[in-house]
Amino acid sequence: MSRGMQWLTAGLAGLLLGMGLILSGMANPAKVIGFLDVAGSWDPSLGLVMGGGLVVGSIGFALLKKQPKTLSGEPLNLPISRKIDLRLILGSVLFGIGWGVTGICPGPGLVLLGAGIPEGVLYVASLLAGMTLYSLIEKLRHSA
8 A cells, every 4th residue: 555545544534533523522521521520410421432432443353353454455563462560550540630631532632633722732732742751751761
């Protein structure tokens, strides 16, 4: 597959994700906060979207395990590590805290950025800063 076709495929997948997030209301941080507010006016709709994603994803991964390549002919590179360690747990906790405080995760953050909403700009800038900090820490860890 040519580089241009890879970009087109990735762009279409991103567009489909963004449209799904907008149509389901999941790009709205208030929706996420409503889901996390179990002691107040709880909104279970995010749980339904997550459940649907788990079903579709589980079927997709089950089918992928039987294939040597992707539909576009690329090598299939699925994660192989099943190790649960302190780094994974701490990273998950940090992600969850950030998601709970802002009501935004990476997919909706990019949708908000694309819509020019200031919270999306701030979120993506913070996301990039965190990724840069992670890269620097990893370089220091591996050079020591």
